[in-house]
Amino acid sequence: MPSDGESSPVNPLKSEGSQSGEGRTPRRKGRSKRIGIRQVAELADVSVATVSMVINQNPKITRATRQRVLRVMEDVGYTPNRLAQSLSGQYTRMLAVLLPTLRHSVADPYFGELLSGICDRAAKRGHKVLLEHAKPEFIKQQGHLELFDRRFVDGVFCVGFNERHGFLRDIAQAGRPILAVNNVFPEWDLNHVVCDYAGGAEQAVTYLQQLGHRRIGLIHGAMEAHTARVIRDTFCRMQEPFLDGEPCSSFMVDGKFTEEFGAQACLELLERHPGITAVFAGNDKMALGAVHAMTHKGIRVPEDVSVLGFDDIQYSAYTTPSLSTVHTPLYDLGVLAAERLIEIIRGKQDRVADVLPTRLVLRESTSIASDIRQQ
């Protein structure tokens, strides 16, 4: 941004113009100024350094002195100002969760579970969690680096991004603590924690094959996502033996992770291969879209076509039919992510790459292959 410098509202709150008269006296309700560390020091008859050391549990201070100071702190209801603490200290004890710009990303139960886990554990470790949407403007204004430069946070989680989001590399290259959650970036080797998508996909396809399904369609998520690629590769590897040389790719359609495109993808698959007896989807939303589409076409699930999802979001148990799916322990993944990011920040880890196991959850949307069922 060369040009004139007339813009650049670094501190937008102040751009309010003059406030119209009306004798503003923003004094606190307590008569004297807020109670600070110096007041405590004075009351306890020690120096502020001592109080500070008590706050930080520095072993240098005697039990007796510590008690006396704690007593005063409790009496006057003192609580250290975290802005001052962070300003001089090394850490802010804040973490940010970076989410992609999808209009309603937070509304997605997928993110929700993750977020719950992250928040709970972060709180337990004394950290606060900031939510940030990585909109284009945000990135353009270097918002992601500002998060660190202006000392908002000590580290960030990134959830739901892919290799096209180059700005993540900026953070890593700046040497800032960053942890990808449920995403892998082989090219930049970012720290990450993920669910075992390969294992889940393997279990899923094995299960369908055991039910007698041979012609299985895959509705995969957007190919930019590493997890989507893993599911696709696993699917292909396992189905190849059953396809008599037909290209595996013709059994796969992109569902872009949404109900809507999942529905479309499903219809596309059925048109290409009317003999398909099972559909495996890369997430539950696409699976539900597929069920919806087929039901509307008069195709019964699972009697005519079985459907198997991935993720096990909350709703999957309450749809009609309820959805068989691969459970990804997203809450636990969030917990683990928080734990690991904090370790990275404290310098106790420098390469994180953990994998959490997934498991099959069988419900009503899958059954024995329709073409081999004796009726």
Add this chain to the structure above:
Amino acid sequence: MPSDGESSPVNPLKSEGSQSGEGRTPRRKGRSKRIGIRQVAELADVSVATVSMVINQNPKITRATRQRVLRVMEDVGYTPNRLAQSLSGQYTRMLAVLLPTLRHSVADPYFGELLSGICDRAAKRGHKVLLEHAKPEFIKQQGHLELFDRRFVDGVFCVGFNERHGFLRDIAQAGRPILAVNNVFPEWDLNHVVCDYAGGAEQAVTYLQQLGHRRIGLIHGAMEAHTARVIRDTFCRMQEPFLDGEPCSSFMVDGKFTEEFGAQACLELLERHPGITAVFAGNDKMALGAVHAMTHKGIRVPEDVSVLGFDDIQYSAYTTPSLSTVHTPLYDLGVLAAERLIEIIRGKQDRVADVLPTRLVLRESTSIASDIRQQ
């Protein structure tokens, strides 16, 4: 908490014990210390006060000087440290969203939509958003007040609470900016923004009545929630004329806002009143639970019984059958909430009580009453 003072880890990060030797030299990667306002001042040949005034767009500074300072700031890539800004300034420009302790509250699409709206608008106004779960320990340790006392935030949104959560009053009584979102607290008159539940319920019941339904069941949410009470009251008022003196209450069952209890409640209703031709639920999750339960019992929706939900969560369009429901503009409500809370903080508002209109969304789960249909 009288007792001994041996606990009280006010700053848990430090409780790490000594760090094992290994010459720690935590200098930044740039050779000199991080660039601050003084460096900028020196380079621009002005005082720090001037730089500060440029940052804050104080009109006192000449265009020429401003430009010169901005130039330097850009050249050296200066960005003000927000901890220092907040420490001396009056605001932190942070807001917290307080959520109830429900294990997966964030995972609920209801909260998700709201959160999206809040975050987007807050970011646009230069505020960051903190997420906080109001667990029992959190409250017990006065975490909600600490949020202000330790200067974490300027104000809080509270989402999904009810009058049993007395701690909300603490915040209000401490004179701290607080805004209830989609909840009303008549007794404590907290600031709030809500969707028009009464209006929505009225439209819903009117619609069902117009379809010929007379015996309608209500699955309402937990009675602690004001919105649930509003729906119930509206429902009763409108149904009374059609009940021939039967008590309205026998047509209502608590579904506790979840799929599971919604399903149970629905079965309970059908048992009490086999003649019911429509079920109205206080939220979509309960409605979906009801659909699920009935489908399992072989009761067709909407051919035998119509189902109408409330909220219009994303999934409702993709269930089988898709759900007719009352749309609550949760995203917009979030946006409005952010706008209002910031106004409260700046002192431009002191009583907020806004209502956003709701509207009926007709899909597949409702049809003309089965007992009057000519077939």
Add this chain to the structure above:
DNA sequence: ATAGAATGGTAAACTGATTAACCAAGATGT
């Protein structure tokens, strides 16, 4: 008995901004 090391604490220099009080120089009023 006494040098040397622990022990327990303090004073003062940071952290990086905001802001109230003040001041010099040029514009204005009489």
Add this chain to the structure above:
DNA sequence: ACATCTTGGTTAATCAGTTTACCATTCTAT
């Protein structure tokens, strides 16, 4: 021509903590 405003900026105090030297004691060890 002289006192009085404005303008545009500066100086220094302040926000509320942390941390590094440094200083008295008291405790060991010789």
